[in-house]
Amino acid sequence: MKTRITELFEIEHPIIQGGMHYVGFAELAAAVSNAGGLGIITALTQKTAEDLGKEIEKCISLTNKPFGVNLTFLPSVAAPDMPAYVKVIIDSGVKIVETAGRSPEQVLPYFKDAGIKVIHKCTSIRHSLKAQSIGCDAVSVDGFECGGHPGEDDIPNMILLPRAADELEIPFVASGGMADARSLVASLAMGADGMNMGTRFMATKEAPIHERVKEAIVAATELDTRLIMRPLRNTERVLKNPTVDLVLAKEKELGQDIKIDDIIDEVAGVYPRVMLEGKVDSGAWSCGMVAGLINDIPSFKELINQIMLEADYLIRKRLEQMLSA
Numbered sequence: 135m136k137t138r139i140t141e142l143f144e145i146e147h148p149i150i151q152g153g154m155h156y157v158g159f160a161e162l163a164a165a166v167s168n169a170g171g172l173g174i175i176t177a178l179t180q181k182t183a184e185d186l187g188k189e190i191e192k193c194i195s196l197t198n199k200p201f202g203v204n205l206t207f208l209p210s211v212a213a214p215d216m217p218a219y220v221k222v223i224i225d226s227g228v229k230i231v232e233t234a235g236r237s238p239e240q241v242l243p244y245f246k247d248a249g250i251k252v253i254h255k256c257t258s259i260r261h262s263l264k265a266q267s268i269g270c271d272a273v274s275v276d277g278f279e280c281g282g283h284p285g286e287d288d289i290p291n292m293i294l295l296p297r298a299a300d301e302l303e304i305p306f307v308a309s310g311g312m313a314d315a316r317s318l319v320a321s322l323a324m325g326a327d328g329m330n331m332g333t334r335f336m337a338t339k340e341a342p343i344h345e346r347v348k349e350a351i352v353a354a355t356e357l358d359t360r361l362i363m364r365p366l367r368n369t370e371r372v373l374k375n376p377t378v379d380l381v382l383a384k385e386k387e388l389g390q391d392i393k394i395d396d397i398i399d400e401v402a403g404v405y406p407r408v409m410l411e412g413k414v415d416s417g418a419w420s421c422g423m424v425a426g427l428i429n430d431i432p433s434f435k436e437l438i439n440q441i442m443l444e445a446d447y448l449i450r451k452r453l454e455q456m457l458s459a
């Protein structure tokens with residue numbers, strides 16, 4: 135399949151694996167890229183810029199296909215040394231960066247000067263237009279369904295994607311709630327040039343996370359995610375568990391007066407415990423509503439091949455037959 139996204143990133147299939155904290159290691163990014171998609175290493179999972187440099191080197195040793203690095207700007211307990219991370223990304227020869235969290239305006243000139251293509255992930259049309267106006271090459275349009283941070287507008291992809299198609303000139307991928315060929319074909323029909331997946335890539339054989347996390351995603355339905363940190367305007371969609379219930383109870387009790395310190399134990403420093411040790415109830419971790427569509431743990435290759443095969447069927451057979459009936 136050829137789209138503006140496969141052309142831009144020189145990849146075989148229009149499928150991107152979004153940055154994911156403590157999931158987006160070199161093994162994951164390389165495996166997605168080797169399967170013909172675009173794998174992405176999550177920069178801030180690496181404790182220092184130097185560690186990120188090593189992770190990028192590792193990825194280069196695991197694939198000769200294009201891969202990217204995600205750089206997320208979000209409120210965090212200890213502010214990372216962003217200039218050092220940017221420098222390492224540029225020096226390592228990485229050619230694609232996914233930015234997220236807030237406008238990449240400050241770092242964009244450095245990436246552009248280095249010939250790096252930038253795809254910015256955003257949850258609204260106004261932020262997508264801003265990304266286009268400052269010179270981003272593409273955007274990842276993240277609907278309300280998404281795992282992680284859906285923003286504060288709550289617009290689902292059935293509305294957000296056609297709106298993006300109407301407004302944007304640069305290519306965009308559909309993100310949030312994407313799981314299979316149906317997601318891909320629907321996204322293409324709504325004007326996207328591909329899709330970005332997070333949660334679906336976690337429930338795969340090679341994903342470098344604990345088996346219990348994968349099993350929790352398979353067991354979950356579309357009813358099992360919750361939005362936390364809304365009063366702090368840092369909304370996150372997470373999988374429901376007893377710790378998340380506690381966060382929601384505190385939010386209810388404290389209302390608009392809640393401070394990050396009130397829930398810090400439940401939301402900060404959680405990812406190593408959950409993703410590496412498999413303590414899935416020990417904190418709040420991002421997960422999309424798409425968990426309701428995830429019922430198996432395939433290999434990356436099986437997953438991506440299946441999506442492309444079924445997309446071919448949907449386009450050539452199901453849709454074509456309706457027209458010629």
Ligand SMILES: Cc1cc2nc3c(=O)[nH]c(=O)nc-3n(C[C@H](O)[C@H](O)[C@H](O)COP(=O)(O)O)c2cc1C
Nearest residue numbers: 152153154155234280281282310311332333420422
């Ligand atoms: C466990 C997890 C961690 C994530 N961490 C990040 C992150 O660090 N930076 C980022 O830009 N997006 C992050 N995301 C969002 C994903 O890149 C992607 O946009 C989102 O998962 C898409 O929605 P989906 O889960 O419905 O596919 C994370 C998502 C998950 C599920």
